[in-house]
Amino acid sequence: MYDLIFFLVLLGCGYVFGQLAEKRHFRSIIAREAELQDLLCFSERTVPAAYSGDAALVCGSVVISIDYFKRFVAGLRNFIGGRVSSYESLLERARREAMLRMKEEARARGASSVWNVRLETASISKDNDQTIGAVEVVAYGTAVTPR
Amino acid sequence: MSDYENRPVPEGINISPSHPLKEFGLLVGGISAVLLTGVLLLALLAGHLVRYVPFAQEKALLSGVDIGWLKDDQNTAHQQKQRYLQALAERLATNMQLPPDMSFSLHYSPDATVNAMATLGGHIVVYQGLLDTLPSENALAMVLAHEMAHVRQRHPIVAVGRGFAVMLALSSLAGVGDGAMQQWVGNMGMLSMLSFSRAQEEDADAEALQTVQRTYGHVGDAAAFFEYIASRPQSLETPAIFNTHPDHAARIARIQQFAQAHPAAAGQTSQPLPPFMQSR
Numbered sequence: 001m002y003d004l005i006f007f008l009v010l011l012g013c014g015y016v017f018g019q020l021a022e023k024r025h026f027r028s029i030i031a032r033e034a035e036l037q038d039l040l041c042f043s044e045r046t047v048p049a050a051y052s053g054d055a056a057l058v059c060g061s062v063v064i065s066i067d068y069f070k071r072f073v074a075g076l077r078n079f080i081g082g083r084v085s086s087y088e089s090l091l092e093r094a095r096r097e098a099m100l101r102m103k104e105e106a107r108a109r110g111a112s113s114v115w116n117v118r119l120e121t122a123s124i125s126k127d128n129d130q131t132i133g134a135v136e137v138v139a140y141g142t143a144v145t146p147r
Numbered sequence: 148m149s150d151y152e153n154r155p156v157p158e159g160i161n162i163s164p165s166h167p168l169k170e171f172g173l174l175v176g177g178i179s180a181v182l183l184t185g186v187l188l189l190a191l192l193a194g195h196l197v198r199y200v201p202f203a204q205e206k207a208l209l210s211g212v213d214i215g216w217l218k219d220d221q222n223t224a225h226q227q228k229q230r231y232l233q234a235l236a237e238r239l240a241t242n243m244q245l246p247p248d249m250s251f252s253l254h255y256s257p258d259a260t261v262n263a264m265a266t267l268g269g270h271i272v273v274y275q276g277l278l279d280t281l282p283s284e285n286a287l288a289m290v291l292a293h294e295m296a297h298v299r300q301r302h303p304i305v306a307v308g309r310g311f312a313v314m315l316a317l318s319s320l321a322g323v324g325d326g327a328m329q330q331w332v333g334n335m336g337m338l339s340m341l342s343f344s345r346a347q348e349e350d351a352d353a354e355a356l357q358t359v360q361r362t363y364g365h366v367g368d369a370a371a372f373f374e375y376i377a378s379r380p381q382s383l384e385t386p387a388i389f390n391t392h393p394d395h396a397a398r399i400a401r402i403q404q405f406a407q408a409h410p411a412a413a414g415q416t417s418q419p420l421p422p423f424m425q426s427r
Contacts, residue, residue: 015167030158040153051151073167076174085163085170092161113151 014068021067022089029096036103040113041141047115053147056109059140060101063124064094066133090135095119098139106143117141186316190309197308198301202248205304206268220255227423229255232273232291235284239292242361243299243354251295257426261376265294267303275426277372283417285363286371287424292355292362299354302347352398356405363418365411370402 047055066074070086077084098119106114117139124134220226232253240251251269259276266272271294273287281287297303343351359366373395 019167033155037153037155040151042151042153048150069171070167073171073174076171076178079178080174083163085165086167088162 010068011072012069014070014072018067018069022093025093025097029093029100032100032104033096036100036107039103039107039111041099041103041117042113042115043117045116047142047144051113051115051144051146053112054145055142056111056145057140058102058105058109058111058114058143059138060098060103060105061136061138062094062097062101063134063136064090064097066090066135071133091121091137094121094135094137095139098137102139102141106141109143109145111143111145114141114143182320186313189312189316193308193312194305197304200304200308202246202269208307209266209268209270222257224423225255225257228278229253231421231424235288236271236291236295239288239295239358239362242358243292243295245299249299251298253291263290263294265297265303267307269298271295271298278420278424279426280372280375281420282371283368284420285359285366285368285417287420288362289355289359289366289369290372292358293351296351296354296358297343297347300347300350302343302351306343348398349401352401356402360405360409363415365415366402366406366409367411367415368417369406370399373399373402 066087070090073086074084077086099117102114102117118141120138120140122136122138124136220229232255233251236251236253249269251271254270254272256272256274258274260274261276261280263271263273263277271291273291277290278287281290356366356369359369377395377399
């Protein structure tokens with residue numbers, strides 16, 4: 001019985017704090033993206049001649065943990081398959097945050113564009129159930145500062 | 148410069164629009180419904196299959212179970228009561244169509260509980276609390292015949308088999324440890340008294356009435372126990388037998404109906420209980 005109460009408290013905490021954190025994070029992401037909208041990012045491998053300048057590697061990485069509630073829902077989803085929507089927003093946040101951190105670094109260098117942008121994802125916990133369920137996203141690219 | 152631009156990306160294109168609580172509700176509800184159906188089916192199937200377990204095997208199941216009233220009582224007064232119960236049960240047994248390998252072991256408990264119960268292996272326990280409420284041997288015979296009918300119709304093993312199937316299914320899903328399983332197996336003798344269905348009770352009643360009729364030639368006092376239960380004020384503590392034996396008014400009515408259809412011949416009266424069966 002105590003196990004069940006403990007579990008429900010964890011689930012409730014996970015839901016409340018997870019949702020609060022997610023909403024706050026999305027607000028911050030949207031605001032910062034608007035701010036950095038004029039810093040251009042492309043996946044093109046070579047810098048076109050019209051944009052050439054001083055090049056430097058910039059990168060941004062972020063690690064975001066899953067909350068208890070989302071982890072439980074995703075576990076249930078494992079039984080029947082389908083879209084793991086509780087993980088979708090987690091990865092979306094991680095991707096956008098990594099891009100933003102990369103752009104912030106590029107802006108600090110005075111760059112006007114980033115080329116050859118790549119995203120990489122790593123699961124921190126892998127298959128180990130005992131560690132935290134967290135995801136890392138790294139965004140990196142070549143920032144070009146006009147001469 | 149105009150060849151390259153970053154257009155703003157619309158919000159929400161990478162996320163399913165469903166609310167997390169809605170998904171949670173659907174998943175929990177759907178999976179529980181499937182599990183419940185599966186476990187119920189398994190329980191029903193187990194209940195059918197377990198009837199094929201030989202009675203000797205059923206007896207062996209209870210050998211390792213530690214229940215107080217299953218042990219031999221050294222008290223001579225208790226032994227006398229136990230022998231009387233055993234003799235009465237054997238007399239009743241001659242009037243039941245028993246399979247050749249089926250036998251009964253009657254036990255007496257000095258406890259004041261108003262109850263009698265049957266469990267695995269033909270073990271039947273009668274509590275002193277029950278004996279004190281009964282006006283005659285006929286009334287006791289009805290209760291005994293009822294419990295014996297449960298055993299003959301294999302109700303205890305069916306209940307245990309169902310419980311075992313459910314326990315096995317749930318523990319294999321939830322990964323309950325060995326300890327919980329052993330604890331449950333240890334308690335199953337007690338569990339079996341808890342889960343006879345109303346239909347099983349009715350079947351046992353019907354067979355008990357036939358048996359008492361064949362043994363005594365009439366069913367006087369057959370409803371005595373239920374009438375006693377019905378006459379108790381509601382505020383009193385509910386007897387344990389209530390939990391498994393609902394709707395006693397309907398049962399009294401059925402017994403009286405049977406009694407009217409099989410009236411006692413002149414001179415047939417209820418036999419009193421021997422004085423040594425009373426606690427006082």
